[in-house]
Amino acid sequence: MQKRNIEVCLTPALISLYDLKNSIVVVIDIFRATSSICYGIENGANAIIPVATVEECKNYEKEGYLLAAERDGKVVEGFNFGNSPFAYTTEKVKNKTIVLTTTNGTHAINESKRTAYQIIIGSFLNLDAICDYLKSQDKDVLLLCAGWKNKFNLEDTIFAGAVVNQLKTENYILDDSSIAADDLYQQAKDNLEAYTAKTSHSERLKKLGIEEDxxxxxxxxxxxxxxxxxNDKLIKM
Incomplete structure (x- = not known):
């Protein structure tokens, strides 16, 4: 297999700088959208439809889907739930279709889907599955960190580093962001909870009383x- 590129885009605000035509884009929003999406799909959801706005989510009301909306870490008033992983249990989502809009994660999906070869969803929950899949594909990899409102965040970059750490011994060419992400992961890997406790988004969620998330x-x-x-729906590969 020929050499492939692995790059880390530290925020969706930079996505226009990357050529995605030959890239598998891994969208990352650890706290909490992509973790919840992975958990929901694992637990039997038929599909999760990511949309950009609360209004767009409301437009699906007559379809009989579950509607999930989060802004600034909180469930938007009038919706079934937001993006807590505990809302995506088998009992709640099996055989259901969910329409989801979040502050950062669905924004990152929408920003990359115009030109990416493929979009998959990554989290610590499915880390090895993601890495094994990427190794088997003859495509470049872009690890897209959702960040916080188009700004850099630590937890997404640490996960990107975890992926780089597994792939760097394969036939990949790393960019500087990948090297930096891997270095951050090396600092955090022995105690992810302690390291990410200092992140700004962790502090936001703690103020909302959702440390368990x-x-x-x-x-x-x-x-x-x-x-x-x-076709604009997240489904199980």
Whole structure:
């Protein structure tokens, strides 16, 4: 297999700088959208439809879907739920279609889907499954960190580093952002919870009293499913 590129885009605000035509884009929003998406697909959701706005989410009301909307870490008033992983249990989502809009994660999906070869969803929950899949593909890799409102954040970059760490011994060419992400992961890997406790988004979620969400999102390899975007729907690969 020929050499492939692995790049880390530290925020969706930079996505226009990357050529995605030959890239598998891994969208990352650890706290909490992509963790919840991975958990929901693992638990039998038929599909999760990511949309950009609350209004667009409301437009699906007559379809009989579950509607999920989050802004600034809180469930938007009038919706079934937001993006807590505990809302995506088997009992709640099996055989259901969910329409989801979030502050950062769905924004990152929408920003990359115009030109990417493929979009998949990554989290610590399905880390090994993601890495094994990427190794098997003859495509470049772009790890897209959702960040916080188009700004850099630590937790997404640390996860990107975890992926780079597994792939760097394969036939990949790393960019500087990938090297930096890997270095951050090396600092954090022995105690992800302690390292990410100092992140700004962790502090936001703690103020909302949802520390358990943070702990859950740092579980490694408890799912094997890979959500993939097909015709604007995230489904199980």
């Amino acid at each position: 943070i702990k859950f999102c740092l579980n490694v390899n408890i799912t094997k499913s890979i959500p993939v975007l097909v």
